[in-house]
Amino acid sequence: MAGVTFPASNAVDFLVIGAGAAGGVIAKEVAVAGFRVVVLEQGPYLRDADFSHDEIKYAFLPGLTNDPRLQPITYRKSEADRARPVKAIEYGRQVGGGTVHFTGNYWRFHESDFRERSLFGAVSGADLADWPIAYSDLEPYYTKAEYDLGISELAGANPFEAPRSKPYPVPPMPVKGSGVLFDRAAKKLGLHPFPAPVAILSRPYQGRAACANCGFCESFGCEMRAKSSTLVSVIPVAEKTGRCEIRPHCYVRKIQTDDAGRATGAIYFDRDRREIFQHAKVVFVCANGAETPKLLLMSKSKRFPDGLANSSGLVGKYLMWDNGAPAQGLFEHPLNEYKGIQVTRLIHDYYAADPKRGFYGGGGIDARFDFYPAGFALHGLPPDAPRWGSEYKKMFETYFTRTMMLLSHTTSLAQAKNTITLDPEVKDDWGLPAVRVTCDYHPDDVATMKWLMAKQIEILQAAGAQKTWSQPYDIADNMPSRHLMGTCRMGHDPRSSVVNVYSRTHDVPNLFLVDGSNFVTSGRQQPTATIQALAYRAADYAIQATKRGDLG
Ligand SMILES: Cc1cc2nc3c(=O)[nH]c(=O)nc-3n(C[C@H](O)[C@H](O)[C@H](O)COP(=O)(O)OP(=O)(O)OC[C@H]3O[C@@H](n4cnc5c(N)ncnc54)[C@H](O)[C@@H]3O)c2cc1C
Numbered sequence: 416m417a418g419v420t421f422p423a424s425n426a427v428d429f430l431v432i433g434a435g436a437a438g439g440v441i442a443k444e445v446a447v448a449g450f451r452v453v454v455l456e457q458g459p460y461l462r463d464a465d466f467s468h469d470e471i472k473y474a475f476l477p478g479l480t481n482d483p484r485l486q487p488i489t490y491r492k493s494e495a496d497r498a499r500p501v502k503a504i505e506y507g508r509q510v511g512g513g514t515v516h517f518t519g520n521y522w523r524f525h526e527s528d529f530r531e532r533s534l535f536g537a538v539s540g541a542d543l544a545d546w547p548i549a550y551s552d553l554e555p556y557y558t559k560a561e562y563d564l565g566i567s568e569l570a571g572a573n574p575f576e577a578p579r580s581k582p583y584p585v586p587p588m589p590v591k592g593s594g595v596l597f598d599r600a601a602k603k604l605g606l607h608p609f610p611a612p613v614a615i616l617s618r619p620y621q622g623r624a625a626c627a628n629c630g631f632c633e634s635f636g637c638e639m640r641a642k643s644s645t646l647v648s649v650i651p652v653a654e655k656t657g658r659c660e661i662r663p664h665c666y667v668r669k670i671q672t673d674d675a676g677r678a679t680g681a682i683y684f685d686r687d688r689r690e691i692f693q694h695a696k697v698v699f700v701c702a703n704g705a706e707t708p709k710l711l712l713m714s715k716s717k718r719f720p721d722g723l724a725n726s727s728g729l730v731g732k733y734l735m736w737d738n739g740a741p742a743q744g745l746f747e748h749p750l751n752e753y754k755g756i757q758v759t760r761l762i763h764d765y766y767a768a769d770p771k772r773g774f775y776g777g778g779g780i781d782a783r784f785d786f787y788p789a790g791f792a793l794h795g796l797p798p799d800a801p802r803w804g805s806e807y808k809k810m811f812e813t814y815f816t817r818t819m820m821l822l823s824h825t826t827s828l829a830q831a832k833n834t835i836t837l838d839p840e841v842k843d844d845w846g847l848p849a850v851r852v853t854c855d856y857h858p859d860d861v862a863t864m865k866w867l868m869a870k871q872i873e874i875l876q877a878a879g880a881q882k883t884w885s886q887p888y889d890i891a892d893n894m895p896s897r898h899l900m901g902t903c904r905m906g907h908d909p910r911s912s913v914v915n916v917y918s919r920t921h922d923v924p925n926l927f928l929v930d931g932s933n934f935v936t937s938g939r940q941q942p943t944a945t946i947q948a949l950a951y952r953a954a955d956y957a958i959q960a961t962k963r964g965d966l967g
């Protein structure tokens with residue numbers, strides 16, 4: 416498709432690095448507001464016909480995600496350990512980023528998420544802090560995201576939901592077998608199950624088709640365009656303005672600054688690995704909670720010797736992990752959970768942290784089935800099942816159709832020792848340093864998962880499970896982390912945060928960072944709704960500031 420192209424030597428109004436959940440939103444907002452924008456995305460620009468239902472390609476190989484063969488990741492539990500190459504983090508690597516293949520769970524934060532330090536108090540060994548903004552600051556932008564992208568759910572169905580200014584634009588998805596059993600069991604236990612808010616269309620919306628329940632959803636792209644990725648929702652709107660150029664296969668290695676300390680653009684490798692410098696008046700980095708700090712750390716210069724926007728020393732610090740644990744149950748009758756989207760029912764009864772529990776933390780629990788046939792054959796059966804032979808085959812046949820999972824999504828405490836840094840030894844295929852992840856659970860993270868696991872088993876049993884099983888709690892069992900949060904913290908004070916309340920860096924006036932890196936706390940996972948609300952808010956601010964002449 417021929418679109419607008421801008422010469423690299425002319426400064427565009429906005430440069431966006433990363434065309435994912437946040438980058439797609441920023442591109443659309445600034446283009447619609449009349450500005451010229453170039454979006455540099457390291458991955459390809461895929462179309463509907465590029466997606467298939469190939470489990471090996473997408474669930475085992477990095478069909479849509481970062482490829483450790485080209486861009487290795489190293490991991491260690493603590494600074495004392497030697498980092499070893501392992502795919503510790505996973506993110507979508509294409510136009511649309513993680514929204515192309517994500518599960519689509521779209522949870523707004525609760526009001527309490529923004530002030531847990533005040534509500535709960537300090538947690539030893541962690542840096543639990545309040546956000547510098549309140550839920551009410553983000554509410555209009557959550558609503559904007561839900562309407563622009565297309566989110567299905569019923570307003571008010573979740574009794575713990577924060578106030579909202581508008582109902583959802585699309586009704587909830589039809590309930591699955593797991594949802595029916597979960598709903599009944601949770602109600603029996605006095606809990607409050609509700610339909611899952613998802614970035615998946617239950618009805619045609621804005622020219623896109625409704626979900627066909629094809630069953631290849633999590634980890635797959637949607638050839639129906641029913642998954643509300645930025646690829647099929649906001650990015651086409653941005654391109655239609657004639658002011659937005661999406662440039663795929665462009666891997667940014669450095670953000671340049673001038674003598675005055677302002678960003679002037681970015682140097683990237685194009686598809687043929689030639690180095691190009693794109694000039695820009697304002698730069699938005701939306702490369703996610705791992706790649707954004709990596710890029711800032713690689714962008715050091717004489718003026719910024721510790722990395723760009725890093726006068727606080729906090730770039731890369733406070734990485735928060737994708738915490739949660741699965742419990743599975745076997746049922747008498749077939750549930751055929753492999754059909755349809757992953758999640759249709761969940762609870763937020765245990766969401767709020769409660770000091771009476773003796774530890775910080777809380778979570779949501781949803782009913783789902785996270786397996787496709789080959790994955791289930793390898794990892795889906797209970798730990799005591801035989802690994803081969805006729806008994807194994809019989810079990811596979813029975814369990815594949817009769818199993819469901821309750822998955823918790825739990826808090827991850829911000830700890831200064833959990834970081835993204837540049838690996839001093841391992842390089843990627845372009846000769847750039849690999850992302851090095853240093854991360855381990857806080858004891859309260861583990862306590863929360865264990866506490867919720869007892870609730871998950873209780874619900875499975877109330878639902879009539881004949882047998883239940885779960886997994887141990889080691890961070891290695893919870894890899895890769897797909898929710899990359901907290902590495903360029905938002906705050907008022909430049910000494911204790913990297914970006915301000917509008918995601919603008921304290922150090923470089925025309926540089927914004929908008930993605931999971933802004934998070935001060937982890938909520939209860941499912942960060943994308945909040946990432947996109949932050950993106951709408953930052954775009955709104957940047958547009959007004961540019962019009963006033965404060966930025967460009
Ligand atoms: C299998 C899976 C299921 C998930 N399910 C859910 C869910 O149900 N709910 C939920 O809320 N979240 C889910 N997530 C997480 C969700 O995808 C992310 O939270 C979200 O996409 C993050 O948005 P972002 O804007 O921070 O970054 P991304 O969407 O990751 O976008 C960043 C983009 O920047 C590009 N990029 C990075 N570095 C560079 C560079 N140097 N140069 C150029 N481009 C670059 C990347 O290729 C990517 O396209 C899931 C993730 C996975 C992997």
Ligand code: SF4
Nearest residue numbers: 626627629630632637
């Ligand atoms: S289950 Fe629905 S939203 Fe998911 S990939 Fe299939 S058609 Fe698309």
